[in-house]
Amino acid sequence: MGEEFATDFYWNSDHKTSITTIRDILRPIEDGDSEISKEINPILSSKNRFEVDLLPGHPGFSIVEDRLGAAWHDLLGGDIGGIRKNNWNTEFCANVEEYYDIVFFDLGPSLGSINRSVLIGCDYFITPMGADIFSILGVRNIASWVEHWADLYENSIGLSQQRNPGRLDNYNIKERPSVLNGYLGYTMQQYITKSKQGVRRPTKAYEQIINSVPSIIEESMGPFFGENTSTESAKLGDIPHLYSLIPLAQSVATPILDLKSSDGLVGAQYKQREDYEEIIKKIAKNLYANLGESA
Known part of the structure; x- marks a missing residue:
């Protein structure tokens, strides 16, 4: 968006714009409904040098996290409203699929209700990584987290269908999250090597971390590999500094x-x-x- 545009867009609360943010999409859920807003007006590809349509984030989006957290507890009891709220992104993707071949969701490193609800609606996911121990631990945490909530989710769907046969068919609901077989791989951010007498030398600790990544990915993400993903192909590439x-x-x-x-x-x-x-x-x-x- 650029600093000038973003400052005007977010800072001036009286600024009237037709551009939709992600918070606008979930405003009805924030207000207690199970629906999302169908009005989608992104920053158009013709209006930016990246040549992509962008649905901006919003600092106020975090407010809906409490709503989604409460909706998750409702889902666990087989409540249809809770299931629908947690499938807001399933509904969103259905609304835009005729306009886009691929939609990317840029998520922060959180294992909270927002990211969970986004992933429920996604078909695939990728894990950008750095050459540090925190990325290794992060991948392991993601794997156990996804496995845990996905198991609870599927059980809740089954419970709801048992109590209310056919009711979920009226809505865009995923019976099984596609991301469970949708891991596409990872990128690795290259680290800056230390210089000794003018020659750049790799740091042993970093090299050990980098060399361990493929086995960690296979161990943690292997169960989520997509149909065309393997331990070798999971490494999408290195991102230089x-x-x-x-x-x-x-x-x-x-x-x-x-x-x-x-x-x-x-x-x-x-x-x-x-x-x-x-x-x-x-x-x-x-x-x-x-x-x-x-x-």
Whole structure:
């Protein structure tokens, strides 16, 4: 969106805009209903240099977390309203499927009710990782968390169908979350090697972490592998440290691949951008292969 646009969009509460945020979509649930808003007006691809439609987040979205947490407890008892609220993203995806081939949901590293409800409606998921122990622990936590709530979810669906045969057929409800067989892989953020006498040397601790990742992924995420995902193909690619390219891209609200001299791109940054383009192409190709598609 860019800093100027985002500041005006979020700060000026009196600013009237037709752009929909994720909080607007869930406003009815925030108000106690089981429906979501069907009105969707994203920031259009023609209005930004990323050339994608964007449904912005909103700081107030966290307010709905309590509602979704309470709805989860209702779901556990087989309550249809609780099941519908936790399937808000299933309904959302059904509303937009005629307009988009792929929708990406960018989630924070939380194992809370918001992320759970988003994943219920998703078909696939990816885990970006860093070369650190916290990413390893994070992947293990995600695996146990998904397995736990998915088991409870399926039991609750069965309970509801037993009590109210055929009632769930009236709504967009997933009987079994697709993400249980939808893990597409991970990316690895490269670490910065230390320099000794002008020569960059890998750090032993980081190398040990990196070398352990494939086995950890197989152990933790193996049960969730998609049909075309294997331990080898799960590694989608490495993301290099891009140094000054990230703040530059952010300052001009532009994807790295589209940075130009008029944006402030200089010197060695041109080579970094070209290298990044090749890396992203490989990651996209690997991602499409795990989706069962040809890039």
